[in-house]
Amino acid sequence: MGDSSVGGPLLWPADEPWPMCAEPNHYKPLAAPVGPEPIAMVPVVQLYARDVPALAFPAGTDLLQILWCPLIHEEEPYAANPRLHWRSTALTTAGALTEEPPRPHVTDEEFVPRPCTVSPTPAVEYPNWDLPDELDELLGERFDDFEIEHGYSYHEVATTQQSKVGGYPAWMQTPRWPRCAGCDTRMEHLLSVTATEPGMGRRLPLDDRDPLQDPAATPSWQAEADTAAVATFGHHMCMGDMGGMYFFVCRTCPGTPYTHRYDCC
Numbered sequence: 306m307g308d309s310s311v312g313g314p315l316l317w318p319a320d321e322p323w324p325m326c327a328e329p330n331h332y333k334p335l336a337a338p339v340g341p342e343p344i345a346m347v348p349v350v351q352l353y354a355r356d357v358p359a360l361a362f363p364a365g366t367d368l369l370q371i372l373w374c375p376l377i378h379e380e381e382p383y384a385a386n387p388r389l390h391w392r393s394t395a396l397t398t399a400g401a402l403t404e405e406p407p408r409p410h411v412t413d414e415e416f417v418p419r420p421c422t423v424s425p426t427p428a429v430e431y432p433n434w435d436l437p438d439e440l441d442e443l444l445g446e447r448f449d450d451f452e453i454e455h456g457y458s459y460h461e462v463a464t465t466q467q468s469k470v471g472g473y474p475a476w477m478q479t480p481r482w483p484r485c486a487g488c489d490t491r492m493e494h495l496l497s498v499t500a501t502e503p504g505m506g507r508r509l510p511l512d513d514r515d516p517l518q519d520p521a522a523t524p525s526w527q528a529e530a531d532t533a534a535v536a537t538f539g540h541h542m543c544m545g546d547m548g549g550m551y552f553f554v555c556r557t558c559p560g561t562p563y564t565h566r567y568d569c570c
């Protein structure tokens with residue numbers, strides 16, 4: 306619980322009830338009805354500020370947690386329904402839960418992450434689905450030339466589909482940016498949790514500043530991957546079919562409201 310993780314144990318305040326989902330219509334596909342008993346949510350993301358220096362935490366907080374009910378819900382269709390918490394590590398540690406939290410009595414495995422620690426890696430990326438059409442048209446020929454010359458598409462070297470903090474949402478489909486219910490401005494992409502993991506043919510985007518700073522550096526997309534090591538990585542969730550859950554916040558409204566979007570192939 307002291308580590309940043311995906312699916313790992315959370316540093317949880319003992320005096321705060323563990324989140325339970327009592328959504329009456331949530332379900333596990335192709336299984337018996339779940340019944341009225343609430344379902345314990347599962348840890349999905351825990352990030353300590355020290356591990357993600359570029360992530361702005363609301364004042365007084367340095368710990369971000371996301372949990373979700375690992376069943377299918379109707380609100381944002383075909384996905385788990387998440388909950389997000391910002392906390393102070395110091396305040397939480399003083400009264401942290403020491404017992405095992407409740408576990409869900411039924412789950413849809415595609416939304417239950419295998420616990421793993423994370424090793425955040427900075428990357429420079431460019432828009433994927435958020436690339437304006439005009440720009441896509443303007444650059445299309447150069448993308449084609451690049452792919453012929455190097456064997457990689459623009460999307461492979463310049464965009465990130467893996468789970469990430471910041472940058473562009475890792476949409477698999479057309480963008481659906483949410484607006485804040487409080488102030489009606491477009492919300493900020495906070496992080497994406499996706500089924501795409503290292504070792505699935507996607508590399509981190511090229512940091513095109515590196516060769517300028519260090520001409521001898523090998524851009525990440527040209528580096529040989531250690532395939533044995535990469536095979537052990539990951540949370541192993543398929544989230545539908547290569548799906549992703551995208552989290553958004555409004556930093557101007559009180560309480561840092563958040564919402565989510567989900568899509569898949």
Ligand SMILES: [Zn+2]
Nearest residue numbers: 326328331374
């Ligand atoms: Zn639920």
Ligand SMILES: [Zn+2]
Nearest residue numbers: 485488555558
């Ligand atoms: Zn707002």
